[in-house]
Amino acid sequence: MxxxxxxxxxxxxxxxxxxxxxxxxxxxxxxxxxxxxxxxxxxxxxxxxxxxxxxxxxxxxxxxxxxxxxxxxxxxxxxxxxxxxxxxxxxxxxxxxxxxxxxxxxxxxxxxxxxxxxxxxxxxxxxxxxxxxxxxxxxxxxxxxxxxxxxxxxxxxxxxxxxxxxxxxxxxxxxxxxxxxxxxxxxxxxxxxxxxxxxxxxxxxxxIQKDKKKYMADISKKQKESNAIDKEIKKIIAEAIAAANKKNAAKTGTKSSGSAKFDLTPEGKIVAANFKANKGKLPWPVEKGYVYSRFGVHPHPVYSNLKIENSGVEIATEPGSVARAVFEGEVFQIQVMKGTNRKILYIQHGDFITIYQNLESVIVREGDKVTTKQNLGRIQTDASGKAVLKFLVMQNVTTLNPEDWLYNM
Structure with missing residues (x-):
């Protein structure tokens, strides 16, 4: 036996x-x-x-x-x-x-x-x-x-x-x-x-070697513009944290902590935990596309002594494409860029925030609850016919690498 x-x-x-x-x-x-x-x-x-x-x-x-x-x-x-x-x-x-x-x-x-x-x-x-x-x-x-x-x-x-x-x-x-x-x-x-x-x-x-100075000046200008936008994004999030914490303190009759982090409600903690549990599994913020520029600091493809810093990941997609939510959450800010018609959309997931940059139009409003893969707005198409969405993930005011969060990126 x-x-x-x-x-x-x-x-x-x-x-x-x-x-x-x-x-x-x-x-x-x-x-x-x-x-x-x-x-x-x-x-x-x-x-x-x-x-x-x-x-x-x-x-x-x-x-x-x-x-x-x-x-x-x-x-x-x-x-x-x-x-x-x-x-x-x-x-x-x-x-x-x-x-x-x-x-x-x-x-x-x-x-x-x-x-x-x-x-x-x-x-x-x-x-x-x-x-x-x-x-x-x-x-x-x-x-x-x-x-x-x-x-x-x-x-x-x-x-x-x-x-x-x-x-x-x-x-x-x-x-x-x-x-x-x-x-x-x-x-x-x-x-x-x-x-x-x-x-x-x-x-x-x-x-382009003969026009090196001209191109380097153009690259530096665009990098400064990008850095200024990143600074503005962090400022908006810091103000949103302060306002949310003040509101929660008034509701509970306690003193605001003055922290640079969201004082989460029990419901907010659940949403944040669910978002964190889906790290590496989130759908892409566009239906089709390819990574045009990766997250982090990289040497420029032409001028290696020039460093390019990217606070998010840029995804090129077809003209007319729409951005979509990568997770359920609440729209807490729609920012219009100065001097342009471009918009930046902020969605809160507990103390996590996903940011959709370079939108031509937005079809949601502040305070709206959104679901995973819900359409948010049309991505702006440039003169060459390319639509590039810049996507960021932040926890409070800390910038995270979106490539760690999106599925198979």
Whole structure:
């Protein structure tokens, strides 16, 4: 019985290990699908922008974004390849082990069948029982013959189970090998594209070297404008925190803490906890698009001594596209940029705030409750035909990296 349970447990574990796909492999597939979706959006946007006049700096930024996508795709396929190679190696070891065990089982079973054949005569079985010295011995011999027959059946079942497991393993091995070939082909194709993209970028970079001072001045100006907007955003949030805390203090009859953080109500704490629990799972603030500029401090793609600081993530999308809420919350501010028609939308999620910058129009109002993926407003389209949404995530007045919060970014 113990042997039977062991065999059953081993067989089930082996079958499950072959049947269930690797979680890591599945995760890499999802990441690759997202990158390929971004690349498709890039190509679609590139086709719509061909007839539009673009600056060289905008073209370089686009090439930089495309190169980054290619490098991410190559890196992901390389990880897939390593996982598949490990999987192929372990599966082959398992097949070898199963073949050895199957051979032993078949040899044992063959010997048992031969022995059984020699003693197949019913008379010899009866004589075996009748020759017993007493009733107890006769009973034990009958039980032995039953157990012997049962053991033969169990061995036959074990051989069949191992053959089925072996068949599953061989199918899995062939599938992994085919998948590895596919991944290798995709990687080689993307590497060839990357070489071409880098060559094109070098040409564009050379074309603006003669006007270096002019371009550097333009870049510095835009960076100052961006920094000024970031400063204004933090000021607005700080004022909103002070007003909210003062209002809560008046309701409860307590003194305002004067803290730079929201004094959350029990309901606000639940919303904040739910938002935090969805870190890395939030939907993108646009339906389609690609990352045009990443979060953080980066060297400029042309002038490496010039640093570009981005407080959020910029996502390029199709003209006419709308921004959508990444999580349920409440609209607490709609800011109109001075001297422009551009708007910035602030949505509160407890002590977390998501900010949608560069909106042409807004279809929600202050105080509105919004749901996940609800449309918020149309993104402004620039002269080149590109709509770029700048998306920020903040906790109180602390700027967070949106790429850590959005799914597969």
């Amino acid at each position: 113990n042997r039977f349970l062991y065999v059953l447990f081993f067989s089930l574990c082996t079958i499950l290990s072959f049947a269930q796909p690797s979680d890591k492999q599945k995760q890499l597939e999802e990441q690759k699908a997202q990158i390929q979706k971004e690349i498709a959006s890039f190509r679609a946007l590139l086709n719509t922008e061909k007839k539009k006049e673009k600056s060289v700096l905008a073209e370089i930024a686009e090439q930089k974004a495309r190169i980054r996508l290619s490098e991410r795709l190559i890196s992901t396929t390389a990880k897939q390849k390593r996982l598949l190679e490990d999987d192929i190696y372990l599966t082959q070891l398992q097949i070898n082990k199963l073949n050895r065990e199957l051979k032993v089982l078949k040899d044992d079973y063959a010997k048992m069948i031969v022995k059984s054949y020699k003693s197949r005569n019913d008379q010899s079985r009866i004589m075996f029982v009748l020759s017993s010295q007493n009733f107890l011995q006769a009973y034990k011999r009958i039980q032995y013959m039953k157990q012997y027959a049962g053991f033969r059946k169990m061995q036959g079942d074990e051989i069949q189970e191992k053959q089925e497991t072996l068949s599953v393993a061989k199918t899995k091995l062939e599938s992994s090998k085919a998948q590895k070939e596919k991944v290798l082909k995709e990687s080689e194709e993307e590497k060839a594209l990357l070489v071409n993209q880098k060559a094109e970028q070098e040409k564009l970079v050379k074309s």
